[in-house]
Amino acid sequence: MFQNDMDWFPLYISLKTSLCAAAIAFGLGVTAARLVFGMRGKAKAVIDGLLMLPLVLPPTVVGFCLLIFLGRNSFFGILLQKIGIRVIFSWEATVIAATVVAFPLVYRTVRSSLEQIEPSVLEAARILGVSEWTIFFRIMLPYARSGCIAGTILGFTRALGEFGATLMIAGNIPHRTQTIPIAIWSSVEGNEMNAALIWTLLIIVLSFFVVIPLNFYGEQRRT
Numbered sequence: 676m677f678q679n680d681m682d683w684f685p686l687y688i689s690l691k692t693s694l695c696a697a698a699i700a701f702g703l704g705v706t707a708a709r710l711v712f713g714m715r716g717k718a719k720a721v722i723d724g725l726l727m728l729p730l731v732l733p734p735t736v737v738g739f740c741l742l743i744f745l746g747r748n749s750f751f752g753i754l755l756q757k758i759g760i761r762v763i764f765s766w767e768a769t770v771i772a773a774t775v776v777a778f779p780l781v782y783r784t785v786r787s788s789l790e791q792i793e794p795s796v797l798e799a800a801r802i803l804g805v806s807e808w809t810i811f812f813r814i815m816l817p818y819a820r821s822g823c824i825a826g827t828i829l830g831f832t833r834a835l836g837e838f839g840a841t842l843m844i845a846g847n848i849p850h851r852t853q854t855i856p857i858a859i860w861s862s863v864e865g866n867e868m869n870a871a872l873i874w875t876l877l878i879i880v881l882s883f884f885v886v887i888p889l890n891f892y893g894e895q896r897r898t
Contacts, residue, residue: 681870684850685858686877688769689835692854696773696834697781701827703774704781708819709811711782712789723786730779737775738843745771745844768845769852773837777830784829788822789815828889832882 711723729737745762746752755762762768792815800810816823838856845852847861855878862871 681873682849685853685855685874688766688850688852689854689856689878692766692769692773693831693834695770696777697827697831699770699774700777700781700830700834701823704778704826704830705785705816705823707778707782708786708789709815712786726782727779729775730783734776734837734839735843738772738840741768741772741775741840741844763844764846764848764852766845766851769841769854772840772844773834776837776840777834780829780833781823781826784826785819785822788819792818825889828885832885835882835885836878 707726711719711726714722742763743749744751745755745768747756747763752763762771796814797810800814805813836856837854838860841852841854842857842860847853847857853861855874859871859874859878862868862874
């Protein structure tokens, strides 16, 4: 089944892309969770819905929106071209696509952890004159640690399996933007079923061994 002449570069691209996307999604997700957590009223529900959209929309729709937002004729696309940066059909585009689809998982998981904090604890800290930044870093983040870890792991696995949005804005460029899911699609298109099977089994194994530690960590936390 294994082929000696098989190109393993999609594995490297997928791992590199997923790690970068998970790191970026972690930073953005924690920040967004903190901001939304402190909001009240109808605006909170609206913003929460907007931040969760990439999770419920089809990946091709997400990719099309990114294409409009970052394309050569868009406002941001023109700005980037003026400073010599090209995003569309580049490796950076794979990171952007993976980050956008991974972000809601990190954001929602961290926010759920923050909402479990006893409000009286936060109120007591404020009464004692503790600053909001200190409360966030010394109380909220340690309490939401399990949510941060779980969200980042889930975001990594989601980024690892991203296909539609990546294909829309990064394309299928060997050694540049061809991730494992795109390699599977490309192999099937080229009637290379053995290669497609190898990539499929590989991504299943990778995802399994990433998620298993999450389950063990959850069991230890509950104990």
